[in-house]
Amino acid sequence: MRIAFCCTNTKAEPWLQGLRAALPGATVEEWAPGAPQADHAVVWTPPQQFLDEQPGLRGIFNIGAGVDALMKLELPAGAQVVRIDDGGMAVQMAEFVCHALIRHFRELDAYEDDIAQGKWSYRKPRSRAEFPVGIMGLGVLGERVAQAVRQFDFPVLGWSRTPHAIEGVECFAGAQQFDAFLVRSRVLVCLLPLTPQTENIMNRGNLAKLQPGGYVINVARGGHVVDEDLLALLDNGHLAGATLDVFRTEPLPAGHPFWSHPKISTTPHTSARTLREESIAQIAGKILAMERGQAVAGVVDPQRGY
Numbered sequence: 001m002r003i004a005f006c007c008t009n010t011k012a013e014p015w016l017q018g019l020r021a022a023l024p025g026a027t028v029e030e031w032a033p034g035a036p037q038a039d040h041a042v043v044w045t046p047p048q049q050f051l052d053e054q055p056g057l058r059g060i061f062n063i064g065a066g067v068d069a070l071m072k073l074e075l076p077a078g079a080q081v082v083r084i085d086d087g088g089m090a091v092q093m094a095e096f097v098c099h100a101l102i103r104h105f106r107e108l109d110a111y112e113d114d115i116a117q118g119k120w121s122y123r124k125p126r127s128r129a130e131f132p133v134g135i136m137g138l139g140v141l142g143e144r145v146a147q148a149v150r151q152f153d154f155p156v157l158g159w160s161r162t163p164h165a166i167e168g169v170e171c172f173a174g175a176q177q178f179d180a181f182l183v184r185s186r187v188l189v190c191l192l193p194l195t196p197q198t199e200n201i202m203n204r205g206n207l208a209k210l211q212p213g214g215y216v217i218n219v220a221r222g223g224h225v226v227d228e229d230l231l232a233l234l235d236n237g238h239l240a241g242a243t244l245d246v247f248r249t250e251p252l253p254a255g256h257p258f259w260s261h262p263k264i265s266t267t268p269h270t271s272a273r274t275l276r277e278e279s280i281a282q283i284a285g286k287i288l289a290m291e292r293g294q295a296v297a298g299v300v301d302p303q304r305g306y
């Protein structure tokens with residue numbers, strides 16, 4: 001069995017070593033143009049040329065949860081695309097979102113500013129009931145985030161494409177229930193995949209439906225946010241702030257207003273990192289299962305785009 005590794009912005013050697021150790025019977029090599037046909041591929045944003053040269057792939061294993069970049073490419077007809085299914089990302093996402101939420105709710109930035117100015121001052125405690133948290137996307141990551149937020153006694157709402165039932169979470173589904181979800185939410189967390197249906201979903205019209213003093217946490221993809229609409233609603237006071245981990249162009253271009261806006265906290269696409277060892281173990285297990293003809297979790301539906 002031959003495995004081709006084709007991941008941009010990724011140090012190949014530790015992955016190759018890990019995959020070889022986990023799949024001792026396989027030949028695992030970094031792809032270069034003209035390389036022999038492989039059975040499976042381990043990829044992150046591969047060039048179209050790679051896919052064009054590998055028409056016989058059976059499995060394409062994306063080393064992240066989001067497959068939006070892959071879905072823009074022409075894929076070999078017989079290949080199943082498989083995303084990382086948690087692999088240690090869900091707990092990271094839960095801690096990141098809870099941190100952003102609590103930092104905002106408890107006004108920790110304001111306290112830090114006060115302390116920096118030598119001020120020992122108190123703010124009035126805020127009521128959790130006034131900070132309902134709406135989570136867009138109740139998949140592998142969104143459901144874990146919803147459960148974590150619930151532990152802090154915030155009202156939690158969730159929105160997905162198909163109906164879900166999660167204890168302690170008021171669930172909404174589909175386009176027809178989107179507005180009802182938005183108007184009840186004050187903090188909006190985005191954990192949707194980026195698809196033609198979800199692109200630009202955080203636009204002026206939708207963000208304006210959030211409760212006054214709304215707060216946005218985008219940990220999915222930059223393409224979900226219309227940058228100028230978010231800025232307009234922050235500047236007119238409807239939104240109190242935003243934590244943004246992902247951007248339309250990454251790295252965030254120099255001079256982009258998100259770098260320095262006083263109501264925006266940014267991080268460099270780091271809310272849930274791919275963990276190499278966990279991911280290698282998961283991918284190797286799935287390759288072996290596929291070779292035995294078994295179904296595996298995390299197979300992407302190209303029609304849905306996630």
Ligand code: NAP
Nearest residue numbers: 065066137138139140141160161162193197219220271272
């Ligand atoms: P997932 O398991 O595929 O879950 C996606 C969720 O979005 C599902 O609940 C799905 O609904 C819902 N959804 C999809 N299209 C929708 C639509 N049109 N309307 C309403 N709901 C829709 O994905 P995941 O593993 O949770 O990951 C989510 C995203 O997080 C990834 O796609 C990736 O872009 C992003 N991510 C970011 C980082 C980071 O470091 N910033 C790390 C990992 C992942 P159904 O349940 O009904 O299908």
Ligand code: GLV
Nearest residue numbers: 063064065066067
């Ligand atoms: C990271 O953004 C991922 O999709 O895993």
